[in-house]
Amino acid sequence: MPTPPAIVQAAPPWRQALRASYARGGRFLWFLVKMVLPWYLASELLLRSGVLAHLSSFLAPVMGLWGLPPEAAAVLLAGMLVNLYAAAAVAAPLALSWQQVSVLGLILGICHSLLVEAVVVRELTPRYRALTLLRLGLGLGAGWLLALALC
Secondary structure, X not given: OOOOOOOOOOXXXXXXXXXXXXXXXXXXXXXXXXXXXXXXXXXXXXXXXXXXXXXXXXXXXXXXXXXXXXXXXXXXXHHHHOOHHHHHHHHHHHOOOHHHHHHHHHHHHHOOOHHHHHHHHHOOOOOHHHHHHHHHHHHHHHHHHHHHHHO
């Protein structure tokens, strides 16, 4: 006489949810490591070698408009051209004050990832260039006003 098949009991819902969240969290952590670590290491190397100070020294008067050190130009470029993760990684070794981080955060909150988002907006309207320039102007203008208020 054949034995009846064993009844396979499914894992409790909380265990399934925990397993799925660990998997998702692991993928997100790997994404962050891949995105942030190279930018952080590059900016740390450029900062410690003096290359960043040398390259950004001519930007001191311009960055002074926002109350930012000249090295913060690299943060703005990373945020505007790549994404906010890259900007955060570049900003980490700079030891910025809370006022400077606030100004950078406001600017990049308005005009981050300009190249990628311009491509997306181009699919919606032919005025994507004007909208990209508007975001850039609004971001820099809002950052300037915040810098005036905080300094």
